[in-house]
Amino acid sequence: MKKSTSTVIISFGIIQCLAVIGCMTFMQCKKTEPKPIKDIGKALNANDSIYLQKTALTPETKAALDLLAKQPMAEGSLGEQLVTFIGAGIYDFGEMFKFMDLKFHERDAVVIEKTRHEIDDLGRIMLAFPQMKIRLEAYTDNTGSAKKNEQVTIDRVNYIKSQLLSFGITEDRVEAKGFGPKYPVGDNKTPVGQMINNRIELVLVKLF
Incomplete structure (x- = not known):
């Protein structure tokens, strides 16, 4: 019974670790996701003065x-x-x-x-x-x-x-x-x- 309980606890811990890693990976990808083209266009328009001074x-x-x-x-x-x-x-x-x-x-x-x-x-x-x-x-x-x-x-x-x-x-x-x-x-x-x-x-x- 003790062995079975230990196995369950270890398995649960592994699942938790995998869930945390997956969440961190998702958040990191979300942070680095490129801006939509329309936003980039607005940014370029806002910075036109860089080129036309x-x-x-x-x-x-x-x-x-x-x-x-x-x-x-x-x-x-x-x-x-x-x-x-x-x-x-x-x-x-x-x-x-x-x-x-x-x-x-x-x-x-x-x-x-x-x-x-x-x-x-x-x-x-x-x-x-x-x-x-x-x-x-x-x-x-x-x-x-x-x-x-x-x-x-x-x-x-x-x-x-x-x-x-x-x-x-x-x-x-x-x-x-x-x-x-x-x-x-x-x-x-x-x-x-x-x-x-x-x-x-x-x-x-x-x-x-």
Whole structure:
């Protein structure tokens, strides 16, 4: 009887030890379990400043911005977007900006004159920042011939480029690309989506 009791006690003790070890292992695994991707994403967003640090504006940059401020640009326009970006001092090159007011006649490269102020403002900015380089990208919706639409977008960005060159800006500072109906950002099945897809964007390649 004593032997049987001792065996039971020993077996029970072994079971307890195994249970404790199993619990400790589970808790350790739980501690080292990786964070869900969504949490990691939030952490990365919170630490963006590690990669995009605010740069103190140089006297030359301040002087250029002061000069541009003497002739204010339309609210929300391309020019205001660029000036605000430069003044913020946080430079992420490859940043994209959009012509908000500039309009061309439908399916051609003839600009509507009352909307050309964004081209003029861009010329002023590029003169104020002589190291600035840009890439112009134009798109259309999918109405009509894709080939003709591509040519229209090429003609539009080349027109803008020609106007910038007339300001005295050198050709190597302006790259022009026309993509026609490629890379839509809106739904071409709706009027609003088509309007969104008919766009001209500017990519900042270099500022200083």
